Amino acid sequence: MCKQGLRISELIGLCANDLHLGTGAHVVxxxxxxxxxxxxxxxxxxxxVRDWLAEQQMGPDSPVFPxxxxxxxxxxxxxxxxxxxxxxxxxxxxxxVGKRVTAHTIRHTAAMRLLEAGVDTSVIALWLVMSRSRPRPSTCMPIWRSRNALWRSPNTADATQPISPARYVACLP
Known part of the structure; x- marks a missing residue:
């Protein structure tokens, strides 16, 4: 679940019925x-996840990681x-070696990997629900700076794209 950037509270709160493994596989x-x-x-x-669930033989309301x-x-x-x-x-x-790795560090690593793969920052923010009505600069700025560095890199396919000065604000239901 590291690739999904889940918070610890989200990870430990997962039940088997939160996993949808068919077409359009996703986790709620x-x-x-x-x-x-x-x-x-x-x-x-x-x-x-399929292999794990088969091994665990759990009911729909059972925790995924018991x-x-x-x-x-x-x-x-x-x-x-x-x-x-x-x-x-x-x-x-x-x-x-020598680095302090926490669950939250892994969450940020997931965001950076999505960014490096070319996923738009607005999509990353929505997937990870990183922004409220007003994103906190301390949380979002490292990602935005990394995006700018990637776009300015001569080895990046997106190097010719202009950097938008606009700030993204999520509109969640």
Missing amino acids: CHGKGRKERITPLTPATVKL TRRGTPLSRDAIEHRLKVYIPVASRTSPTL
């Missing part, structure tokens, strides 16, 4: 401020797992 998340958002799933993620007792994992459990597996991952990805 219930996030901050009781906002509901729909995020598409990649084919690779769909395969992993404890041994069948209750949802806690925030602390997720952070603990990150602390255990980041050193393991750093063996094959040396850039992780």
Whole structure:
């Protein structure tokens, strides 16, 4: 679920019936401020989730990531797992050595990967519900600056596109 940029609260709150794995595969998340958002799933993620669900044999209202007792994992459990597996991952990805990696860092990594793949910043903001009626500059500016750097790069296909001075404000229902 790292590719979807889920918050910890969204991840631990997922139930099996929040996953839609057919055509137009997506996950329905219930996030901050009781906002509901729909995020598409990649084919690779769909395969992993299908395998996981088959292994778990859970009901529709069961948590997708349960404890041994069948209750949802806690925030602390997720952070603990990150602390255990980041050193393991750093063996094959040396850039992780010495870095502080949190679940929120992974959320920002998902946003940056979408940006690098050419996804428009307004779409990223909607998928991750990063903006309210007025986006906070401290949250959005690193992404906007990265977008500008990518557009100005001579190795980028979008280098000839002008940079719009307008600011995006989401209009959510």
